[in-house]
Amino acid sequence: MEKLRARDYRRMASNACATFSGTLAILALLYYAISAVFSYVGCGIVTFIFGGTLYLGYLLIIKKAISNVEPEARDLFSGFSNNLGESVVTYVLQNIYIILWTLLLIIPGIIKSYSYACALYLIEDEGLSGNAAITKSREIMNGHKWELFCLQLSYIGWLILCCLTFGILFLWVGPKMEAAQYMFYRHITGKDQVEEVTEQVTE
Numbered sequence: 001m002e003k004l005r006a007r008d009y010r011r012m013a014s015n016a017c018a019t020f021s022g023t024l025a026i027l028a029l030l031y032y033a034i035s036a037v038f039s040y041v042g043c044g045i046v047t048f049i050f051g052g053t054l055y056l057g058y059l060l061i062i063k064k065a066i067s068n069v070e071p072e073a074r075d076l077f078s079g080f081s082n083n084l085g086e087s088v089v090t091y092v093l094q095n096i097y098i099i100l101w102t103l104l105l106i107i108p109g110i111i112k113s114y115s116y117a118c119a120l121y122l123i124e125d126e127g128l129s130g131n132a133a134i135t136k137s138r139e140i141m142n143g144h145k146w147e148l149f150c151l152q153l154s155y156i157g158w159l160i161l162c163c164l165t166f167g168i169l170f171l172w173v174g175p176k177m178e179a180a181q182y183m184f185y186r187h188i189t190g191k192d193q194v195e196e197v198t199e200q201v202t203e
Contacts, residue, residue, distance in 0.1 A: 004187055006147075006154035013180035016066045024065055025171040031058045031076055032174075052091025052120055053079040059124060062178045086129030090119050093130060114145040121185050144188050151184055152177070 017024055034054060038047040056079030061071040079087050094116045102109025118137035122128040128136055141148070155177055162170040 004184075006151045009151055009180040009183050009187075010154060010176070012183055013176045016179055016183075017176050019068065020065045020070055021172060021175075023071060024061070024175040027058075027061050027071060027073060027076060028171045028174050030073060031061075032171075034076070048095060049088055049092060050080075052094070053084055053087040055079070055091075055120060056083055056087050056123065058178070059120065059182065062175060062182055063124075065175070066179055066182070083123050083129075086123045086127075086133075087120065089130045090123060090133050094119050094134060097134070111145065114148055115141050117141055117145075117148060117181075118185050118189075121182065125191070140185070140189055147188075148181070148184060151180060155180075 031054070035047065035051070038044075038050065038054065054076070057076040060075045060078050064071040064075065098109055098113050098116065101112040115138045116134055118140045119133040122133040122136050126136070155173065158169070158173045162168075162173055
């Protein structure tokens with residue numbers, strides 16, 4: 001497997017998102033707004049339970065853009081109809097494990113968050129959920145956690161610019177970061193070519 005660097009993922013993500021950059025920015029705003037409401041309601045309990053479900057909808061938007069299919073606002077809610085149970089169980093367990101590791105020491109908690117980075121992807125791609133998705137994510141990320149950290153860190157310049165624009169620029173940068181991370185996952189699992197969007201997710 002050819003080893004790709006952070007700049008390679010950034011370039012591929014930028015190219016993949018270019019066609020629908022305006023649409024992605026609008027949908028990103030919608031996603032962040034709903035996430036903020038979720039965080040506010042019930043002191044974050046709603047986010048703790050349904051954050052992963054909402055993220056699956058956002059992931060579908062990113063996958064469609066990568067597949068050169070125009071994403072729609074309704075895609076953001078696809079997780080609530082297609083993978084509700086799986087996403088809730090996986091996301092809740094993922095957060096519980098990270099919290100428990102963080103209670104021991106902060107560094108192990110951070111490391112585990114990278115170990116579980118692929119868990120929600122596996123709901124979509126392989127139909128796994130719960131501990132099965134978390135275990136598979138740990139296996140996938142073994143030896144790749146530093147690479148993902150470097151990929152995220154490589155956006156530091158863009159994130160600084162986002163702060164200078166009061167977060168407005170992040171509406172365009174955020175989708176590219178998500179696309180880059182998804183492409184990273186696809187590459188390290190040997191699935192470089194993003195599969196065609198299935199009939200289920202386009203309904």
